[in-house]
Amino acid sequence: MSKSSTSDDSLSGPCVEAILWQLAQVFWVGGLWVFHVGLVPALKVSSLAPLLIEDISIQIDRWLIGVAALGLLTQLAVLVRLKGLPACWRLFSGKLLLVGFTACIGYYTLRYGFSAGARWQVFCFVVLGLSGIALVAQPVPTRAR
Template sequence: MSKSSTSDRRLRAPSLEGILWQLAQVFWVGGLWVFHVGLVPALKVSGLAPLLVQDVAAQIDRWLIGVALLGLLTQLAVLARVDGLAAWWQQFRGQMLLLGFAACVSYYTLRYGISVGERWQMFCFLVLGFSGIVLVAQPVPVRARHTRR
């Protein structure tokens, strides 16, 4: 029996989990990088006062970390639904998500709990950003589909 073109893996509609995974990733990873690579340097070049640019960056950082936290929680939920809760520490994707989650929690702890200098907060921001870049390079988790015979 020949294989039909509708059973080809490339032609299948994406699953809800895959859509949620990629949408969350676009918002949190894309937002972090567009802001720090695009918007902040553009504000500096535009001639605004350096203190104003620094204040805007500090205010938006809080919100970006919050969006990243929501995106990470969404991706952790998708990964748990597709591959089980053990995938959080057994798969590389899960480990990167947990690293990003720890960076978010550390950022808020350093900012509001301990109130240390901005260097540690920036370190957490960079850890979060690079874990996001690594996650973008990973394949989207998909549930194995059983073929009917």
């Protein structure tokens, strides 16, 4: 007797970890890029006061970096669960996660710890955004079958 199509392993859906990985990635990478590529230019076109746009950008940046840090921690936890702790520095996606998390820590350290200036904060933001884009191009980690 043949197996039904619902019990076939090849037709099973993605694992929970892969879904969690992609969901976290959508929130933090998508949020960063939609805000800076979509919302800030739209605010500039809407002829609001430049200081108001700058203040909105600064206020939302703090929240976006926090969301990115939570998303990065979620993805790091998924990677460690699926591939083990050495995968954080062995796999390219693990290295990108560590670089992104370091950029988050650097951003908050420069913002609240040192008065180093806004250019280094922008640098941390750019590093975080580029590591997010490079991470999107990497395959989603899955369980070994």
